[in-house]
Amino acid sequence: MFDFRKETELIGIVGGGVSGLFLGHELVRSGMDVTIWEATGRLGGVVSSEDCGGLVLERGPQRMRLTSQVKKLIEEVGLQEEVILGPNHLPLLVYSRGKLRKVPLTLNQFFTTDLLPLPSKLRVLAEILTAGTKRDETVGSFLRRKFGVVAYESFLGPLYGGLYGSDPDRMLVKSVLAERLKEAGIGRSIVWDLWGRIGRGSDVPPCSFKKGLGALPDALGRKLGNRIRLESPVIFAQQGLRGYDSGWCVVAEDGTDSLTRTNVEAVVLACPAEQAAKIIRGVRNIRVAGTETLMRDLNYNELAVCHMKSEANLQGLGYQVGFGEGLETRGVTFNHSLFGRDGLYTAFLGGMKNPSLVGLPDETIASIATSEFQQVTGFKAFSLEVSRTKIPAWDLSWKGYRKDQLPEGLFVCSNFSGRPGLQGRIQEAQALSKKLRDYLLRSH
Secondary structure (H helix, E strand, O other), rough: OOOOOHHOOHHHHHHEEHHHHHHHHHHHHOOOOOOEEOOOOEEEOOOOEEEOEEEEEOOOOOEEEEEEEEHHHHHHHHHHEEEEEEEEHHHHHHOOOOOOOOOOOOOOHHHOOOOOHHHHHHHHHHHHHOOOOOOOOOOOHHHHHHHHHHHHHHHHHHHHHHHEEEEEEEEOOHOOOHHHHHOOOOOOOOOHHHHHOOOOOOOOOOOEEEOOOOHHHHHHHHHHHHHOOOOOEEEEEEEEOOOOOOOOOEEEEEEOOEEEEEEEEEEEEEOHHHHHOOOOOOOOOHHHHHHHHHHHOOEEEEEEEEEEEOOOOOOEEEEEEEEOOOOOOOOOOOOOOHOOOOOEEEEEEEHHHHHHHOOHHHHHHHHHHHHHHHHOOOOOEEOOOOOEEEEEEOOOHHHOOOOOOOOOOOOEEHHHOOHHHHHHHHHHHHHHHHHHHHHHHHHO
């Protein structure tokens, strides 16, 4: 545990989504104090769970994996008794050539799947002969070059693009994929490096909570207590207001007509990119000027989320829709088989594929989602709720962005700067927590 003096240990975190909450928890656990400003009246950001007649509707992420990091966090916030686990080896499906087909997740499945014809399977195996990543190559070009057009259009493109609601042909490898391959220890050939693992599948089960994933930010909020300021949008942050060059002042609304000014040693932007850009706009630092513009111009994809009830007894994680199938639906999660939420299925529509769709009336979106669900599965469904969510596109607008282009004492921990998904948010928070501790030690 670190024993910093109170007046110099405070870290200001802008944003009470899961990134800011994970980071705040890590810092407090390490002996540092924090203040978290959240502009709205609720915590969790894109993580939002709602009870609908006994069914838990997830308006954002649908699940996480019970990795060792996730398990440790669950224990620290006291949610062990609330955990529900999904079956470990549920199939992942793709709607391709007019039929639901299993994505090959093991070596045996690769050779037996009807998702790819034999020539396409041989083309995938030929990946070991291809070169590694190329400068300014798009993810779409990279995947086609490595695995062939059929594998890309059938499942690789839809699966990867589905993570971000984006078109892989408008995403750069160096911005979003290169670092992930490096983290996984994968070099020139993906097939060669994965050959020893592909037969084993994943031993880490999907998980959630009885009341939904929203239980996690709620528990973190209770743990952090009065360190969190709800309905307190940050207006701006200024550097060097302590009588010397280090230190920051965070100016925020407090729910009244007055503003609060809080001196902190460092500021972490754990908010959407557009909000982060506004907060640092007034910082007089040559490195900030370009970064503020880049942040402001980062694109987000807006998705429509349709929760449906059906008598279908489908088994799997869900399905993505292959390219060229002519459907508006990007994918559907099978909450029914994942966590025993009877008859519940969640469809995602819009994103970069059709950004105007989210502007349609809820009834129209529900009609599209339920009719396409019946077309794909053969089962009728009716809509329970339609909501909307935004996620970073990680498209070509990320080309010049680097989170290290910030002045001393200013950091970023947000889904526009690191891996998507709750596991990615936890990992980034843990890494930044260590970086902040080192920073405070150096500055004292």
